[in-house]
Amino acid sequence: MTNKQTPYFYLLMAFLISFSCSDSSGSSDGPVDNFDRQSILENVTDNIILPAIEDFSLKTEQLEASVILFSNTINLDNLEAVQQSWVEAYKTWQHVEMFNIAKAEEVYFIQKMNTYPASISKIENNISTGNYDLETNNNNWVAQGFPALDYLLFGLEDTNVGTVEFYQNPNNIAYLNYLQDVVSQILATTQLVHQDWILNRDVFVSSSENSATSSLNMLTNDFIYYFEKGLRTNKFGIPAGVFSANNTRPANVEAYYHKTLSKALSLEALDAVEGFFKGQAYNSTGTGAVLSTASLKSYLDYMTENSTISTTIITKFTDSEQLINILEDNFFSQVTTNNNHMVDVFDKLQEVVVLLKTDMLSALSISVDYIDADGD
Amino acid sequence: MKNTIANYFDRQTNAAPLAVFRVFFGVLMCVSIVRFWSKDWIQSLYVDPSFHFSYYGFEWVKPLGVYTYVLFLICGISAFFVAIGYKYRISILVFFLSFTYIELMDKTTYLNHYYFVSVISFMMLFIPCNAQFSIDAVIRRKTYKMVPNWTIDSLKLMLGIVYFYAGLTKINSDWLLKAMPLKLWLKSKYDLPFIGQTIMQQEWFSFFMSWGGMFYDLSIPFLLLFKRTRSFAFVLVVAFHVTTRILFPIGMFPYIMILSTIIFFESNVHQRILYFMRKILCFFKIKQQVSRIPILEVDRFIVSNFSRVTIVALMMVQLLLPWRSLAYPGELFWNEQGYRFSWRVMLMEKKGSSVFKIVNTKTNSFFYINNNDFLTPVQQKQMSFQPDMILQYGHYLGSHFKSQGHQNVAVFVESYVSLNGRLSQQFIDPTVNLMKLKDSFKNKDWIKPLNDEIKGF
Numbered sequence: 001m002t003n004k005q006t007p008y009f010y011l012l013m014a015f016l017i018s019f020s021c022s023d024s025s026g027s028s029d030g031p032v033d034n035f036d037r038q039s040i041l042e043n044v045t046d047n048i049i050l051p052a053i054e055d056f057s058l059k060t061e062q063l064e065a066s067v068i069l070f071s072n073t074i075n076l077d078n079l080e081a082v083q084q085s086w087v088e089a090y091k092t093w094q095h096v097e098m099f100n101i102a103k104a105e106e107v108y109f110i111q112k113m114n115t116y117p118a119s120i121s122k123i124e125n126n127i128s129t130g131n132y133d134l135e136t137n138n139n140n141w142v143a144q145g146f147p148a149l150d151y152l153l154f155g156l157e158d159t160n161v162g163t164v165e166f167y168q169n170p171n172n173i174a175y176l177n178y179l180q181d182v183v184s185q186i187l188a189t190t191q192l193v194h195q196d197w198i199l200n201r202d203v204f205v206s207s208s209e210n211s212a213t214s215s216l217n218m219l220t221n222d223f224i225y226y227f228e229k230g231l232r233t234n235k236f237g238i239p240a241g242v243f244s245a246n247n248t249r250p251a252n253v254e255a256y257y258h259k260t261l262s263k264a265l266s267l268e269a270l271d272a273v274e275g276f277f278k279g280q281a282y283n284s285t286g287t288g289a290v291l292s293t294a295s296l297k298s299y300l301d302y303m304t305e306n307s308t309i310s311t312t313i314i315t316k317f318t319d320s321e322q323l324i325n326i327l328e329d330n331f332f333s334q335v336t337t338n339n340n341h342m343v344d345v346f347d348k349l350q351e352v353v354v355l356l357k358t359d360m361l362s363a364l365s366i367s368v369d370y371i372d373a374d375g376d
Numbered sequence: 377m378k379n380t381i382a383n384y385f386d387r388q389t390n391a392a393p394l395a396v397f398r399v400f401f402g403v404l405m406c407v408s409i410v411r412f413w414s415k416d417w418i419q420s421l422y423v424d425p426s427f428h429f430s431y432y433g434f435e436w437v438k439p440l441g442v443y444t445y446v447l448f449l450i451c452g453i454s455a456f457f458v459a460i461g462y463k464y465r466i467s468i469l470v471f472f473l474s475f476t477y478i479e480l481m482d483k484t485t486y487l488n489h490y491y492f493v494s495v496i497s498f499m500m501l502f503i504p505c506n507a508q509f510s511i512d513a514v515i516r517r518k519t520y521k522m523v524p525n526w527t528i529d530s531l532k533l534m535l536g537i538v539y540f541y542a543g544l545t546k547i548n549s550d551w552l553l554k555a556m557p558l559k560l561w562l563k564s565k566y567d568l569p570f571i572g573q574t575i576m577q578q579e580w581f582s583f584f585m586s587w588g589g590m591f592y593d594l595s596i597p598f599l600l601l602f603k604r605t606r607s608f609a610f611v612l613v614v615a616f617h618v619t620t621r622i623l624f625p626i627g628m629f630p631y632i633m634i635l636s637t638i639i640f641f642e643s644n645v646h647q648r649i650l651y652f653m654r655k656i657l658c659f660f661k662i663k664q665q666v667s668r669i670p671i672l673e674v675d676r677f678i679v680s681n682f683s684r685v686t687i688v689a690l691m692m693v694q695l696l697l698p699w700r701s702l703a704y705p706g707e708l709f710w711n712e713q714g715y716r717f718s719w720r721v722m723l724m725e726k727k728g729s730s731v732f733k734i735v736n737t738k739t740n741s742f743f744y745i746n747n748n749d750f751l752t753p754v755q756q757k758q759m760s761f762q763p764d765m766i767l768q769y770g771h772y773l774g775s776h777f778k779s780q781g782h783q784n785v786a787v788f789v790e791s792y793v794s795l796n797g798r799l800s801q802q803f804i805d806p807t808v809n810l811m812k813l814k815d816s817f818k819n820k821d822w823i824k825p826l827n828d829e830i831k832g833f
Contacts, residue, residue, distance in 0.1 A: 035577075037566060209567030237744070245736070245743040245782075303563060308799065350790075354729045358794040362727040365564030 035302040036294075038208040040279070041215055043294035045205050047281040050197060052095040052272075055283070057194045059089035060187045067183045071176055074167045079160055083153050087261060089186075090146050094268035095275075095282060098226040101218055102204070103196035111141045112189055116234070117252050118147035120155075127174045134185040144182050146255075152179050155257035210366070217366050220296065224356045227273050232349040235266045239335050240342035250335040262331035266324055274317045277310075296360075303363045313355050320348045385684060387525040388676055390643035391507040392650055394523060395461075397531065398505035399653065400635040402459025405471065405493065408628045409452035418448055421485055425752050427772055428482040429765050432815055437480040444481075450474050458500075461510020465501070472497040483765070484758045488721050489629040492538060496636075499534065499690065502683035503527040509650055514666055520677040527679065530687045531639050534694065536597035541698050541719040543593030548723070548832030550709070552590065555582035556796040557725035565623055592616055600640040613637050624722070704819055709795060710826035712762055713819065728760030728803060730791040732770060734777050735809075737784040745773060761793045763804065763823050770810030787811050801827055 063085040070078040093113060100110050112134075119142035126132035126143055134144045152175065157163045167176055197204075207215040233243070234254070241248035255261035275282070279295025297310045323345045328334040335342055412418065422428075422439040430437060440447060451474035457467035476494045479486075504527065506512040507520035550556045559582040566572045575581045592612065599609035617630035638649075657666075701714030708715060709724050732745040747756045750773070759765040770787040778785050786809040794800035801824070808822045 035566075210564050211567070214567075233746070242742075242744050243746060245734075245741050303560065304797065312799075350731065354792040354800060357729040358727045358792055358800040362725050362794045363560060363797065365560050365725070 035299060037216055037299065038205065039294040040296065040299055041205045041208055041219075043279050044219065044276065045197075045201055047279075048095075048276060049099050050201065051282040052092070053099075053190075053194050053197055056089065056092045056096045057190050059085065059092045060183075060190045063089045064183050064187050067180055070167075071180060074164060074176075076160060076164050079153075079164050079167075083160075086146070086149055086153055087258070090255065090261070090265060091268045093146065094265055095272040097230055097269070098223060098272060098276060099219075100222050100226070101215075102200065103193045107189055107192060108138075108141070109189055109193050110230075111138075113145040113186065114147065114254075115141040115145060116147035116150075116254055117256060118142055118145075118151050120151060123148055123151060123178070127178045130174060130177075132181075134181060144185055146186075148182050149179070149186075150255050150257045152182070153257075154259070220361075220364065220366050223273065223276055223296070224353075224361075227349070227356060228353050231266070231269050231273065232346060232353060235262070235269065235331075236342055236346040236349065239331055240339055240346055241335075242343060242346055248335050248339050250332045253331040253335065256332060259332065260329040263324065263327055263329045266331075267321070270317065270321055270324065274314070277313065277317075300360055300363055303365075309355065309359045309363065313352060313360070316348065316352045316355065320345060320352065323348055385524065385526055388522040389525040389528060390647070391504070391520055391523040391677065392509075392643045392646035393528050393639055393641070394503065394505040394507060395509040396646045396649050397636070397639050398461060398464075398500070399459050399509070400638070401496065401500070402455050402457075404628060404632055404635060405455035405475070406452055406459060409448055409455060411628065413445075413448060413452075418444055420752065421754065422478075422481055425482070425755060427750055427755075427769070429484050429755065429759070429768055431480055431483055432764070432817075434480045437477060439481045447474055447478060451478060458505075461506040461512050464506035464510060464512050468497060468500045468505075472501060482755075483716075484755045486716055487629075488719055489626075489632060491717055493632070495534065495690075495694070496531070499530060499687060502679070502686050503530070504677045504679060507677045509653070513671060514669055517670065518672050518674050520674050522676040524677075524679050524684075526684070526687075528639065530691060531636075532597075532601070533691055535633075535636055535639070536601075537691075537694050538719050539593050539596050542721050543590055543595075545698075545718065545720045545723060545833050546586070546590040546593060548830055550796045550830050551586050551723060552832075554796070555579070555586045557723070558582050558586050558589075560725050560797060561624070568622070589616075600637060603642070606640060610637060610641075706819075706823070707826040707828075707830055709830055710793075711820060711823050712764075724796060726761045726793060726795050727757075728791060728793040729800075730760040730766055730789050730803075732773055733788045733790065734773065734782070735786045735788060736782065737786045737809075739784075750776075760791065761803070763820050764815055766791060766804060767810055767813055767815050767820075774811045785811065795826065798826075798828060 063082070066078070066082045066085045070082045097110055097114060104110065122140070122143040126140070132140060132143070134140050153163070156166050156175070166172055204215050207213075209216075211217065237243055239249050239253045253262045254265050274280075277295065278297050297314070300310045301307045323341070327341055327345070328337075331342065422444045423442065428439060451471060454467045454471040454474060457463060458471055472494065475490075475497060479490045479494060504520070504523050507523050509519075513519040546552070551558075559579070562576045562582050562585065565576045568576060596609055596613065596616075599605040599612070614634055617634050620626060621630040638645075698718035701708050701718065704711065704713040706713075709726075730747075732747070733742050734745065735742040747759075751759065751769070759769050766789055770789060774785050774787045788806055788808070789804050789810060790806050791803040792800045793803040803824060805822045805824055813822060
């Protein structure tokens with residue numbers, strides 16, 4: 001190397017070293033004049049996820065208590081108490097299903113809680129053999145959770161009186177045992193996930209970087225995934241037959257045996273996704289509670305330097321809600337009488353999916369998948 | 377004139393730069409293959425997917441199931457043989473063929489730098505990179521001091537084309553006047569220490585990087601060409617590529633470019649590098665054994681006319697090919713007709729959502745497709761905004777459902793795309809039956825026009 005080139009060489013080395021150092025050093029203490037992403041995580045975790053899972057945990061405890069009461073004294077009052085606590089827990093569940101993260105993902109929380117339609121043959125087979133594993137056997141996802149309870153509480157007989165008589169029959173003691181086991185499994189899994197959220201709250205909140213495994217990216221991905229699959233496809237698309245050559249599948253609605261709950265559940269779910277997007281605290285009503293500086297919406301506004309996209313998304317949330325409100329309480333009869341209204345909701349929700357997957361993800365530069373490949 | 381051209385092609389120069397280039401290239405390619413393998417990408421990108429997006433005219437190039445691993449193994453071994461210069465001509469041929477085959481298997485993974493590797497390895501087939509410092513030299517007991525000067529110049533020209541065209545394509549209104557898409561990408565790098573929360577969030581910084589990137593790409597070939605600016609240019613090259621390595625997930629590309637540009641240095645620099653390499657070999661006691669074999673130093677390596685003509689023809693193609701997009705109407709970034717193989721790098725933040733609808737044309741009954749059933753997440757992401765891939769996938773779906781016994785199958789797509797921060801808009805005409813369309817080099821008039829204009833290249 002000539003003398004003339006030597007200074008360049010040192011410059012080059014200094015440059016390389018400076019970068020290799022900066023790669024591994026900690027976070028900055030310098031002036032922060034940009035959007036605080038950690039505040040989104042704090043708001044979402046402390047005001048949405050934790051309160052929702054805590055409430056849900058409470059509701060599952062009440063569900064179990066009512067089932068114990070019913071088992072001890074099988075009568076109409078106690079059955080209706082179980083049914084009522086099932087409805088309350090199922091509604092609260094709609095605010096939890098979106099967060100398929102960490103422990104929830106690990107223990108297949110979503111699959112165990114809400115895989116529908118339930119398989120009646122599987123449930124009946126489990127009951128008759130008395131030999132089943134709800135904890136680890138994937139084949140039993142269709143035989144537990146809220147859909148299985150839907151069948152056990154509303155599907156065995158046409159009337160509640162009939163159901164009480166069914167459980168009073170000593171020959172059907174296995175059904176009562178199965179009911180208890182399903183509820184115990186719900187409670188156990190929920191407490192596992194709830195405890196994990198409490199324990200790992202700080203770790204979760206501090207992971208605000210932009211990488212495939214960071215909290216913010218996983219939350220965003222889960223939010224979109226839930227919106228597309230859990231809400232759009234499962235609650236509307238599949239029953240309306242848009243994935244099955246216009247062969248409607250009315251028996252695939254959520255809470256099929258209860259009959260009048262499917263609409264209420266879908267409205268809860270829509271409320272949950274909208275609340276998450278806006279950063280609105282769990283169970284807060286209406287306007288005042290919006291923490292507008294710490295949500296996906298405010299982050300989107302920061303990145304795009306205006307609120308065009310977020311306003312469009314929120315408008316379509318409202319449109320969707322209005323379209324759902326037109327529907328009957330019972331989606332089964334809605335699908336069988338006038339399926340077009342179901343398809344309308346699906347189409348409107350699909351418009352939101354487009355905005356979330358293209359406009360929002362583009363603006364946030366969050367990768368849509370966990371697979372990393374090179375770009376150029 | 378004819379004489380000067382003839383003289384030019386007769387000019388000889390020291391062979392050291394080619395030897396250095398060969399070693400670096402071979403080693404980097406070998407590392408690339410090992411890296412690709414270790415990240416399990418062979419499995420997730422080539423073995424797992426049930427459907428692959430082939431290039432027009434190369435539909436017969438398909439992954440080979442588990443034997444795809446053998447293909448990568450062959451590619452890696454041939455790269456190693458290239459590095460050590462063992463049976464060089466056959467090794468570089470095998471490398472070129474296996475690497476290019478891999479790239480042709482699925483255009484989901486198209487990257488400009490993979491194309492660059494294919495082009496360079498094709499050129500190396502006609503260039504005597506094994507003249508010096510190679511196992512071949514030991515085997516034939518002959519080492520060549522000189523090689524035709526044009527062989528080295530052709531590699532410089534190719535690198536120059538890559539940079540210069542990359543710079544030209546940055547001259548557009550999105551890149552220069554809106555700092556798009558860099559503004560989006562830089563702001564999302566908030567998690568970088570020190571700079572993430574500060575300058576990455578600044579508007580001026582996005583503009584600085586956009587304009588700087590353009591000037592860098594346009595000027596670097598010339599700065600590297602002249603002796604007075606060369607060292608400075610190389611510092612720029614390293615700084616630029618290290619910066620891109622930190623900011624973006626671009627794999628091996630920065631290292632390939634940094635080591636390739638060394639070819640611009642004069643032969644004494646390369647002789648020094650070879651000297652260092654020999655020292656390393658000494659350390660491993662390889663040199664001592666080899667030096668016992670008498671090797672004859674011959675003056676010049678004769679390169680065939682055929683090689684010369686091929687390289688000249690290739691250079692012409694390389695100069696012209698990126699302009700083919702001018703033959704198509706409409707917005708290039710939107711339609712992507714003539715976008716690939718043109719050194720258009722990092723120009724677009726494009727995301728799409730494409731939902732396919734299978735319709736029975738007799739009964740008008742229809743159903744939507746869940747793309748997860750057929751494509752991997754990476755394939756879905758790439759397909760959803762690239763028209764040729766949308767069409768190919770549409771045809772695949774159509775024939776799939778026909779073979780399942782569905783009648784009167786028509787395939788429609790409801791596709792929305794957002795480009796460089798614009799609001800998403802409908803991408804493909806939703807009333808067009810994809811089964812009725814054929815992919816070709818003709819203008820794809822079934823793409824809905826972008827409601828905006830991007831000026832420039």
